[in-house]
Structure formats: C-alpha cells, structure tokens
Amino acid sequence: xxxxxxxxxxxxxxxxxxxxxxxxxxxxxxxxxxxxxxxxxxxxxxxxxxxxxxxxxxxxxxxxxxxxxxxxxxxxxxxxxxxxxxxxxxxxxxxxxx
Amino acid sequence: xxxxxxxxxxxxxxxxxxxxxxxxxxxxxxxxxxxxxxxxxxxxxxxxxxxxxxxxxxxxxxxxxxxxxxxxxxxxxxxxxxxxxxxxxxxxxxxxxxxxxxxxxxxxxxxxxxxxxxxxxxxxxxxxxxxxxxxxxxxxxxxxxxxxxxxxxxxxxxxxxxxxxxxxxxxxxxxxxxxxxxxxxxxxxxxxxxxxxxxxxxxxxxxxxxxxxxxxxxxxxxxxxxxxxxxxxxxxxxxxxxxxxxxxxxxxxxxxxxxxxxxxxxxxxxxxxxxxxxxxxxxxxxxxxxxxxxxxxxxxxxxxxxxxxxxxxxxxxxxxxxxxxxxxxxxxxxxxxxxxxxxxxxxxxxxxxxxxxxxxxxxxxxxxxxxxxxxxxxxxxxxxxxxxxxxxxxxxxxxxxxxxxxxxxxxxxxxxxxxxxxxxxxxxxxxxxxxxxxxxxxxxxxxxxxxxxxxxxxxxxxxxxxxxxxxxxxxxxxxxxxxxxxxxxx
Numbered sequence: 001x002x003x004x005x006x007x008x009x010x011x012x013x014x015x016x017x018x019x020x021x022x023x024x025x026x027x028x029x030x031x032x033x034x035x036x037x038x039x040x041x042x043x044x045x046x047x048x049x050x051x052x053x054x055x056x057x058x059x060x061x062x063x064x065x066x067x068x069x070x071x072x073x074x075x076x077x078x079x080x081x082x083x084x085x086x087x088x089x090x091x092x093x094x095x096x097x098x
Numbered sequence: 099x100x101x102x103x104x105x106x107x108x109x110x111x112x113x114x115x116x117x118x119x120x121x122x123x124x125x126x127x128x129x130x131x132x133x134x135x136x137x138x139x140x141x142x143x144x145x146x147x148x149x150x151x152x153x154x155x156x157x158x159x160x161x162x163x164x165x166x167x168x169x170x171x172x173x174x175x176x177x178x179x180x181x182x183x184x185x186x187x188x189x190x191x192x193x194x195x196x197x198x199x200x201x202x203x204x205x206x207x208x209x210x211x212x213x214x215x216x217x218x219x220x221x222x223x224x225x226x227x228x229x230x231x232x233x234x235x236x237x238x239x240x241x242x243x244x245x246x247x248x249x250x251x252x253x254x255x256x257x258x259x260x261x262x263x264x265x266x267x268x269x270x271x272x273x274x275x276x277x278x279x280x281x282x283x284x285x286x287x288x289x290x291x292x293x294x295x296x297x298x299x300x301x302x303x304x305x306x307x308x309x310x311x312x313x314x315x316x317x318x319x320x321x322x323x324x325x326x327x328x329x330x331x332x333x334x335x336x337x338x339x340x341x342x343x344x345x346x347x348x349x350x351x352x353x354x355x356x357x358x359x360x361x362x363x364x365x366x367x368x369x370x371x372x373x374x375x376x377x378x379x380x381x382x383x384x385x386x387x388x389x390x391x392x393x394x395x396x397x398x399x400x401x402x403x404x405x406x407x408x409x410x411x412x413x414x415x416x417x418x419x420x421x422x423x424x425x426x427x428x429x430x431x432x433x434x435x436x437x438x439x440x441x442x443x444x445x446x447x448x449x450x451x452x453x454x455x456x457x458x459x460x461x462x463x464x465x466x467x468x469x470x471x472x473x474x475x476x477x478x479x480x481x482x483x484x485x486x487x488x489x490x491x492x493x494x495x496x497x498x499x500x501x502x503x504x505x506x507x508x509x510x511x512x513x514x515x516x517x518x519x520x521x522x523x524x525x526x527x528x529x530x531x532x533x534x535x536x537x538x539x540x541x542x543x544x545x546x547x548x549x550x551x552x553x554x555x556x557x558x559x560x561x562x563x564x565x566x567x568x569x570x571x572x573x574x575x576x577x578x579x580x581x582x583x584x585x586x587x588x
Contacts, residue, residue, distance in 0.1 A: 003245055003358075006357075006358055006361055006363075006366060009363055009366050009367065010354060010357075010358070010366045010369075010370055011370075013135070013139075013366060013367040013369075013370035013371060014370040014373070014374050016139055016367075016370075016371070017139075017142075017370050017371040017372075017373070017374030017375060018374050018378070020139060020142045020143050020371070021142060021371075021374055021375040021378045021379075022378060023143070023146045024142065024145045024146055025145070025146060025147060025148070026382075026469075026471065026477070026478060026481070026496055027148070027469075027478060027481040027491055027494060027496075028145045028148065028151060028478060028481070029379060029382075029476075029477035029478030029481070030204055030208075030476060030477065030478035030479055030481065030482045031145060031151065031155075031478070031482070032142070032145050032375060032379070032477075032478070033208050033342070033343070033346050033375075033376075033379070033476065033477065033478075034204075034208060034211075035141055035142070035145070035154075035155060035158055036142070036346060036350065036371065036372040036375045036376070037208060037211045037212060037215065037346065037349065037372075038158060038162070039138045039141060039158050039161070039162065039368050039371070039372065040215050040349045040350050040352075040353045040368055040369065040372040041162070041214075041215055041218070042134070042138070042161075042162065042165050042353060042364050042365050042368045043215060043218050043219055043222060043352070043353045043356055043365065044165075044166060044169075044218070045165055045166070045169045045360065045362055045364065045365060046219075046222035046225075046226070046233075046356045046359075046360055046362075046365070047218060047221065047222050047225070048166065048169045048170060048173070048181065049169065049173055049232060049233060049360070050221075050222060050225035050226065050229065050232065050233075051177055051180065051181050051184070052169075052170070052173045052174070052175040052177060052178075052181065052232075053173070053229055053231075053232030060228070060229045060232065062225075062228050062229075063224075063225035063226075063228040063229035063232065064177060064225075064229075066221045066222075066224055066225040066228070067221070067222070067225050068177075068180055068181065068184045069184075069221055070217075070218045070221035070222050070225070071181060071184040071185060071188065072184045072185075072187050072188040073188060073214040073215075073217055073218040073221070074188065074214070074215070074218045075184065075185045075186075075187070075188025075189045075191075075192060076188040076189070076191045076192035076195070076211075076214055077188075077192060077211050077214050077215055077218075078162055078188075078189070078192065079188070079189040079190075079192035079193045079196070080191070080192025080193065080195050080196045080207075080211060081192070081196075081211060082155060082158060082159050082162070083192065083193050083196035083197065084195075084196035084199065084204075084207065085155050085158075086152070086155055087196060087197070088201075088204075088482055088485070089148070089151045089152045089155060090152070091482070091485040091486050091488075092148040092151070092485045092491050093485070093488065093490055093491070094148075094490050094491065094492055095490035095492050095493060
C-alpha cells in the first residue's frame with residue numbers, strides 16, 4: 001500500500017478511537033487499559049515476520065532471534081492481557097433484584 | 099457489517115494494492131488484517147457497558163487470532179517449531195501471571211505489560227533494520243526506503259521510551275523504588291536536549307546512505323531508552339495514573355509506527371485505537387486533578403510536604419471515634435456514602451468493607467459508593483477492587499453523579515482517601531490541589547474518616563480541614579481492621 005492510503009487509515013482510526021474510547025464507562029477504565037495492552041501486542045505480526053524470514057540475508061539470523069524474543073514478549077502480553085481482562089470483567093456484577 | 103466488509107474488499111481489489119517494495123499484496127490478506135482491526139474496534143466498543151464487555155473481549159481475542167494466523171499462512175516460515183515454542187513460553191507466562199495477580203497489583207501488572215510491548219516494538223524495529231528485505235522495505239537499489247527509515251526511527255524511539263518508562267513506573271508502583279520524585283539538576287534542559295537529539299538523528303538516519311547508518315540507528319535506540327528513564331523518575335506516586343495512561347498511549351503509537359513500516363492495517367488501526375485511548379485517559383486524569391499534562395510530565399509533585407505544617411497540625415483538636423460509635427451511627431442512618439481511596443487498596447480492605455456495606459443494607463440503610471477519577475494508582479482501579487469484593491456496579495457512582503447527594507446523606511464514610519475530600523481544593527487558592535474537583539463530604543451530617551494516624555497527609559502533602567470539623571469522627575486504625583471491627587459491632 002502506498003503511504004497516503006496507510007496514512008488515511010491511520011487518521012480515520014484515530015477518530016474512531018477517540019469516539020469509541022469516550023463512550024467507555026469510567027468504571028471499566030482499568031479493563032480498558034488491560035485490553036488495549038493486549039491488542040497493542042498485534043506487534044507480534046512484525047516479530048513473526050522477522051522470526052519466519054530466517055537467514056536469507058545478512059543479519060537475517062540475528063533478526064530471526066530478535067523476532068523470536070519479540071514473539072515471546074508479545075505472547076506474554078496477548079495471553080496475559082486478554083486473560084486478566086476476562087478475569088476482571090467476570091467480577092462486574094449487577095445488583096440481585098429481589 | 100458484512101456489507102461494509104465486502105465493500106472494503108472490493109476497494110482493495112480495484113486499487114492495485116502494492117507493497118512498498120513493489121511486490122503485489124494478496125487482497126484477501128489485506129482484508130483479513132482489516133477484519134482483525136475492526137474486531138479490535140469492537141473490543142473497545144464492548145466496554146461501553148459491563149454487560150457487553152465480555153463479548154467485546156472475545157472479539158479482541160478473535161481479532162488477534164486472525165492477525166497471527168494470517169501472518170503465519172502468508173509468509174514462508176523457515177522456523178515454525180521455534181515460533182511455536184516462543185508463543186508457548188510467552189503465552190504460559192502471561193496466562194499464569196494473569197491468573198495469579200492480586201487485583202490491588204493491577205497497576206504494576208499493566209505497567210509491566212506496557213514495557214513488554216515497548217521492548218517488542220524495539221526488537222521488531224531492529225530486526226527490520228537488520229533484515230529489511232524480509233519486511234519489504236527496500237527500494238530498487240537495495241537501500242531502505244526513506245519513508246520506512248523515518249517510521250523505523252520513530253518506532254524504535256517510541257518503543258524504547260515506552261519500555262524504560264514503564265520499567266520505572268513498574269518499580270515505583272511495585273514498591274521496589276521509592277514513589278518520591280527523583281529530581282536531577284538541570285533535568286528539563288537535559289531532557290529537551292536528548293529529545294532534540296533523537297529527532298535530529300532520526301532525520302539524519304532518513305537521508306544518510308544506508309551503508310554506515312548503523313551508529314546513528316543504535317544511538318537513537320540508546321538515547322530513547324535513556325529519555326524514557328529520565329522522563330519518569332521525577333514523577334511522584336500520586337501522578338502515576340497519568341503516567342500509566344501516557345505509557346499506554348505510547349505503546350499504541352509504537353505499534354502504529356511499526357504498522358506503517360509493514361503496511362499492515364491491523365497494526366495501524368490498533369495503534370491508533372490504543373494511542374488515542376491512552377491519550378484520553380491521561381486527559382481525564384489530568385482534568386480530575388486540575389493539573390496540566392505538561393506540569394505532570396515536568397514532575398516533582400508531592401515532593402514539597404514541609405515539616406513546618408506538621409507541628410501546626412498536631413495542636414489542632416479533633417474527635418476520635420471507635421468502631422462501636424461508627425457502627426451505632428451508621429445503623430441509625432438512612433443513607434451512607436462510602437468513599438474509597440488508595441489506602442483501601444493498600445490495606446486490602448475491600449472485602450471487609452463490602453461485608454460492612456451488606457450488613458448496613460440488611461438494616462435498611464441505603465449504601466452507595468463514590469469513586470473519584472484519580473482514586474488509586476490507575477484509572478478505574480477502585481471500581482475493579484469493589485467489583486472483586488462483589489459490590490454490584492450499579493451501587494458505585496462517579497464524582498459528578500453523586501456529589502449533589504452529600505447534602506442529604508447522613509454519613510460520609512471515607513476509607514483510605516484524603517486529597518479527593520479536601521475542601522481546600524475549593525477554597526484555598528494557595529493549596530497545591532486548588533481547583534481539583536472534590537467530594538462535598540463536609541455537607542454530610544456525620545463524617546467518619548478512617549486513617550492510620552493523624553501524622554500522615556495525602557500525597558499532595560496538604561492538611562485537610564475535614565479532620566477537625568465538628569461532625570467528623572476520626573477512626574484511627576488500619577482500614578481493614580477497622581471495617582472488621584465495625585462489622586463485629588453491627
């Protein structure tokens with residue numbers, strides 16, 4: 001994709017983010033931080049590309065190992081972030097109506 | 099939504115989607131990443147209410163699965179077993195941490211997780227620099243594209259700042275490092291200098307010939323680690339909600355920068371979402387403290403609690419109450435508003451507090467919880483703790499929704515909060531917390547104030563008139579012990 005299309009997606013997504021986040025109830029701000037943390041680990045895509053490429057070029061071998069470490073770190077976040085969000089959200093209960 | 103997706107894929111078919119290197123991108127792959135991005139938007143959208151939040155979290159998981167599987171399917175994988183092991187190791191560590199962590203320690207956990215995102219971004223950036231061919235960012239002459247170099251420079255810089263800043267935030271929140279601000283002489287000049295150097299080097303990195311850019315690139319990485327560290331050490335414990343939100347935002351921008359390098363819509367959408375989310379949370383926190391973002395970042399707040407006003411404080415008379423007094427008064431009351439603060443989290447008093455609330459409700463007392471936006475060490479921290487203690491979320495109210503009710507309330511029960519109930523914020527123009535929105539507890543008929551001792555003051559280091567009011571009874575004890583004693587007395 002050319003730079004301008006990417007930039008357009010980025011700018012639009014910032015606006016979407018702005019409106020979506022303002023509609024999040026303040027009671028759920030901690031889960032919000034946990035889940036945004038989990039999804040920002042989508043950076044794992046970059047780490048996978050580096051790890052997958054292997055040693056086709058100079059520096060590829062180092063890049064592969066850096067990628068693998070990146071995959072480990074991002075996985076901690078993905079699993080940890082979604083799991084802790086799930087755990088928190090399960091605690092939010094409504095009053096039992098009698 | 100389906101129609102929108104078909105429309106989007108049609109768009110991708112009609113425009114020749116080309117990778118930066120000139121290699122054709124399969125439109126279905128681009129669509130898969132787009133779907134992942136949309137699922138991430140829905141994940142945040144779900145958090146608008148507790149009822150839809152769990153479904154939202156599932157959308158997020160599916161989105162992540164799509165992004166990972168798509169990446170694995172579309173790249174020739176030379177090292178699948180290693181990748182599998184890496185995911186397994188990281189995944190189990192993360193999963194176990196998420197299971198074991200105490201809810202009071204959430205701020206540390208989140209800060210720690212931010213540091214990992216930052217480090218992952220730095221590693222991806224370095225890998226892309228070392229093996230640009232794999233990332234499709236080479237031009238015809240075999241040089242890294244100029245635009246990609248800017249993105250790489252910014253990506254590793256933001257990633258490194260996120261990493262070192264989050265590590266410091268983690269150490270401060272976890273108590274491994276004092277929460278007191280550490281002030282270096284001339285830090286503003288130093289920080290500004292380092293920032294200018296990073297920007298200048300990134301610009302030079304973009305235009306210099308690829309051969310020999312190594313030292314520039316590594317200097318950017320090194321300086322960025324340093325600036326993250328320098329930026330966070332002067333910031334005190336009470337400002338941590340802003341810092342944690344700000345680092346949340348940075349981790350998003352780092353992911354977005356890498357998304358630009360890879361031309362990956364899932365990463366760009368996510369980065370933008372997380373970036374704006376963190377920025378909005380920082381804004382909300384600053385506003386709730388009536389402080390400008392700049393003054394928080396400049397740091398040093400909470401350092402100047404002078405001992406002089408300490409002497410003055412001891413001389414002033416106050417009424418001390420017992421658990422029995424509190425139990426008796428609250429049983430007679432019609433309505434009780436409970437204001438929890440960070441002290442409740444430290445004492446792990448949320449369960450005892452809920453038990454007290456339940457017993458009062460059985461006596462026919464209306465019990466409500468009032469939460470200030472900056473209570474605790476991260477946005478929404480108190481809400482999670484009360485939810486953990488099984489307090490229904492519809493008994494928990496935000497500042498602006500409940501503040502008018504104090505005038506009708508019989509009892510305001512303050513547990514582990516201080517600055518957020520200090521009337522000086524409304525009356526004393528010289529107070530460091532002047533202008534901060536606070537609870538009008540002085541309007542309640544009776545105020546119970548649980549505090550460990552009369553010695554300490556809130557993080558802002560200001561004395562609180564509420565201690566000395568006629569209708570105030572100080573309950574000097576550990577918050578958890580006091581709640582348990584009240585429960586016994588009820």
